[in-house]
Amino acid sequence: MSAAEDVVPTDQEGQAVEAVPKRAMTLGTGTSLVVLALLILTPLVVKSFVTFQMTQLLVYGLAVLALNILTGGSGQFSLGQSAFYAIGAYASAILIEQFNVNYALTIPVAGVLCFAVGFLFGQPALRLSGVYLALATFALATAMPQLLKLNFIEPWTGGVQGLVVDKPDAPFGLPMSQDTWLYYFTLAITIAVYVASVNLLRSRSGRALMAIRDNEIAASAMGVNVALYKTLAFGVSAGITGVAGALGAIVVQFVAPDSFTITLAIQLFLGMVVGGVGWLPGSFVGAAFIIFVPNMAESVSKGLSGAVFGVLLFLVIYLVPHGARQVAIASQQLIGKFRK
Amino acid sequence: MELFTNQILAGISTGAIYACMALAVVMIYQAIDHLNFAQGEMAMFSTFISWQLMQWGIPYWWAFLATVAISFVAGIAIERILFKPLAKAPILTNVAGFIALFSIINSCAGLIWDFTIKQYPTPFGSAPFLGSQLISTHQAGMIGVTVLLLIGLYFFFQYTRIGLAMRAAASLPESARLVGINTSWMIALGWGMAAAIGAVAGILIAPVVFLEPNMMGGVLVYGFAAAVLGGLTSPLGAVIGGFLVGIMENLAGTYIPGVGNELKLPIALAVIVSVLVVKPAGLFGRPIVKRV
Numbered sequence: 001m002s003a004a005e006d007v008v009p010t011d012q013e014g015q016a017v018e019a020v021p022k023r024a025m026t027l028g029t030g031t032s033l034v035v036l037a038l039l040i041l042t043p044l045v046v047k048s049f050v051t052f053q054m055t056q057l058l059v060y061g062l063a064v065l066a067l068n069i070l071t072g073g074s075g076q077f078s079l080g081q082s083a084f085y086a087i088g089a090y091a092s093a094i095l096i097e098q099f100n101v102n103y104a105l106t107i108p109v110a111g112v113l114c115f116a117v118g119f120l121f122g123q124p125a126l127r128l129s130g131v132y133l134a135l136a137t138f139a140l141a142t143a144m145p146q147l148l149k150l151n152f153i154e155p156w157t158g159g160v161q162g163l164v165v166d167k168p169d170a171p172f173g174l175p176m177s178q179d180t181w182l183y184y185f186t187l188a189i190t191i192a193v194y195v196a197s198v199n200l201l202r203s204r205s206g207r208a209l210m211a212i213r214d215n216e217i218a219a220s221a222m223g224v225n226v227a228l229y230k231t232l233a234f235g236v237s238a239g240i241t242g243v244a245g246a247l248g249a250i251v252v253q254f255v256a257p258d259s260f261t262i263t264l265a266i267q268l269f270l271g272m273v274v275g276g277v278g279w280l281p282g283s284f285v286g287a288a289f290i291i292f293v294p295n296m297a298e299s300v301s302k303g304l305s306g307a308v309f310g311v312l313l314f315l316v317i318y319l320v321p322h323g324a325r326q327v328a329i330a331s332q333q334l335i336g337k338f339r340k
Numbered sequence: 341m342e343l344f345t346n347q348i349l350a351g352i353s354t355g356a357i358y359a360c361m362a363l364a365v366v367m368i369y370q371a372i373d374h375l376n377f378a379q380g381e382m383a384m385f386s387t388f389i390s391w392q393l394m395q396w397g398i399p400y401w402w403a404f405l406a407t408v409a410i411s412f413v414a415g416i417a418i419e420r421i422l423f424k425p426l427a428k429a430p431i432l433t434n435v436a437g438f439i440a441l442f443s444i445i446n447s448c449a450g451l452i453w454d455f456t457i458k459q460y461p462t463p464f465g466s467a468p469f470l471g472s473q474l475i476s477t478h479q480a481g482m483i484g485v486t487v488l489l490l491i492g493l494y495f496f497f498q499y500t501r502i503g504l505a506m507r508a509a510a511s512l513p514e515s516a517r518l519v520g521i522n523t524s525w526m527i528a529l530g531w532g533m534a535a536a537i538g539a540v541a542g543i544l545i546a547p548v549v550f551l552e553p554n555m556m557g558g559v560l561v562y563g564f565a566a567a568v569l570g571g572l573t574s575p576l577g578a579v580i581g582g583f584l585v586g587i588m589e590n591l592a593g594t595y596i597p598g599v600g601n602e603l604k605l606p607i608a609l610a611v612i613v614s615v616l617v618v619k620p621a622g623l624f625g626r627p628i629v630k631r632v
Contacts, residue, residue: 089451124617131375132620134569142561143606170483178399248607266439273436292584306447 027328028279035281039187048179052251053291055183058190059248061287063272065280066240069197072278073206074211074233077130079265080121080137083144084114084238086260090148093163093255094156103168103250107189110246111239116237122231141262148257162256165249186247195238197280200236209233236242274316276325285324289316347590353479354518355586357548359486360541361456361563362570362578364534367493369572370510372423373566375564378441379538380556382418385445386411386539387546388453391460400463404543408536415535419528427524445629449553452550460546482544486579489540506530512576561605562589569612571625581623 027035043051064238067081088110095101095109121140128136149160157163170181200206208229211219220226249255267290274289275282297308364383367375376382390407394400422441426434464481497503508516509526519521542556549555562585566574570581592607615623 077432124613127617127620129620131572132568132616132622134375134618135564138561138564139606139609139613142609146603146606226547229461238479269432270436270439273432277430277432303451304447306443306450308447310440310442310444310447313436313443315427317436317440321426321433323433 027055031157036271040184043180043183048177051179051183055179055186055251056248057287057291058183058186059244059251060268060271060291061284062244062247063241063268064275064286064290065197065283066237066244067268067272068275068278068280068283069201069240070233070237071272072280073201073213073229074209075228076125076233078137078234078237079134079136079240079262079269080140081237081268082260082262082264083137083140084118084241085245085248085264085268086144086148086255086257087117088114088242089249089255089260090157090163090245091242092246092250093165096165096250097163097175098156103165104185106250107243107246111243114242114245115235115239118241119231119235121238122234125234126227135242138262138265141265145257145261148260157257160257162254162259165253165255167253168250182251186251189243189247193243194280197240201280205229205232228340270313274313274323276323276328279323279325279328281328282324342368343370343594347473347594348587350581351587351590352483353475354590355566355583356479356483356486357541357545357559357582358562358566358585359579359582360482360544361538362566362582363486363489363575364491364541365563365567366536366570366572366575366578367537368518368530368534369567370575371506371534372527372539373510374431374438375567375572376534377435378558379447379534380560380563381442381445382411382415382535383447383542383545384553384556385449386535387460387542387551388449388553390539391458391544391546391551392453394461402618407543408539411539412532412536415532416528418535419531423531424524424528427527446553453553454552458551460543460551462547466547478547482548485540485544489537490575490579493560497575502529520596532574562586562608565609565612569615569622571622573626574622574624575623577622 025171042054063081063085065080066084070076070078091110091113092103092106095106096103101109111129125133125136151159151280167178168182169178170176174181176184201209208219208224211222211224212226216226252259271283271286271290273286275284275286285298293312294309297305297312300308308309361380361383364379368374368379386407389410390403393403393406393607398406418441423434423437426437462478462481464476464478466476466478468476497507505516505521506529507525508519509521509523510530511628513523516526545559546555549559563582565583566585568581569584570577570579574579588611589604589608593604596607606612
């Protein structure tokens, strides 16, 4: 349990994203193993609908993680994640349905494609920061559903109706349901991406990103290629979002332009804030929030579900303005005291 | 050529709506340094209040004044109750708070007044203005009110002590505090003024887009875009940005082949983004110089 003991939430003025030391971005080994064991064992005891929801949680978790790398890592803000998610989802769906590619192979394709798109989009975005960058990415997010509806790509995309994707069976005759198999498939990819992201942030490149986040001018004075790393952050974030989108398409078995509106981007943003900006494990806590809380709000009151959701969100940000990360830090300090 | 001038006129008249909204956006940005995502919903709620007052038989202009006053107080109350506790929280947490506020207001308005579309009266009439079919007297009146509002704001910020104090609190909070300005209340005042301007914008827009809880969705996007295009630090820029966005949107819809109603927004936004790439602080904004 060596995770986040040295984090003191600092109040730096004029800085959109507070500085998070890289050690504080992950969980300790012990905790990670416990969480992993829980994730592997859960589908054995719960109903298949819960398994399906857990799969969705992992998918959204990946997308929030991607935003977290961009915002928490390099300090850039994006409201355009839904666009990359859409590209990933469509890439996967089109390859599976129109070209009969195996579903597992479509995921790296979606990732690479989105990396390229994100990297290119990062170029003009370089000159913008703060709200201006938010607007540029927002433009991308609002344009995407309209672009997907364009007539001349309709033979591939299915236009407004979208595409239905077949659910894959478990391979090698494994005795498990389709839902359970998809869960483990998603879990395996999630773990791979998570470990890669943690390592990325611990590497030289990760330190370069954080240097840019904390002070761009100082970073460039130290020899960090600011333009390159900022666009790379965009690319990596888009790539991971694309992987999440591809998984999402396979899990939900359906893609349509209107599932990828700005609402999705806002949800991912909320997930990041609730999980704690810059704390990678928090991404999954945030994903749980954006999947389960709206349902909870709906069950409290149908007519006022939006209001209930808003009130719950307010409660969360009042209690823990730094998100789930703050809870983790607090519990760590508590355990530390207990040990002494 | 006639088509061109007509499209420009039509653009100006829709632009007036965006200009109103952009002005409210800039106001609150000046006061609190964030974009308030709930701005449109606050304006929508104010418009509903004025509609309700009129339903109770209060004449238009009295309802108008009452709504502006109520909105001003409500804006201050929202800041004091909901956002003051978040003053020390990270910026992104504040943004999440705006989204929560958005959701609450939208849902409550839907419950109180339901989601059916309502007609909204206009004091200016809807006859063609100066013989042009494209711009009605209402839209001309709307442009007039926006311009008046802008002039009023200009004098407020430039020539009153409290306007000066608000500008100081927004640009250098710590120094402002040192010379004795109550910066916390300046922020509340900014919220109140933004809510009041939002109410004016909502009341002017409602006859055009009709009254319903989601009426501001599209308008707010354009309002943000206009504010950012004009430069978030400049009220004049916001108004000009609003007109430019309206004109661009209409011209793109008319002259670029294959662009229907659906692609108007993406194209307008793409143009704005390209302007921003050349001028990152917007057309009229001051670039902010940061110390290392």
